[in-house]
Amino acid sequence: MKVEILGTGCYNCIKLENLINQVLKEMGKTGVELVRISDERQIRKFIPLDQIPGLVIDGNLVSTRIVPEKETLVRWLSGVK
Secondary structure, three states, X not given: OEEEEEOOOOXXXXXXXXXXXXXXXXXXXXXXXXEEEOOHHXXXXXXXXXHOOEEEEXXXXXXXXXXXXXXXXXXXHOOOO
């Protein structure tokens, strides 16, 4: 599984990254590639810059502009839709 955080380092981008790390640890998930994409050109391939933070799981954009609730992240990271 590859998880990409789209953000330039703003408060919510860092908050999202920390929450994802916490959720992955609590779930006992290993082998997850967690990447922060901060290059503005790469971010724009997915979303406009005014919609950060963005979250991409296995190539699919799942959220923009918000830090999802912990329960939502658990569902997404466990593959449940």
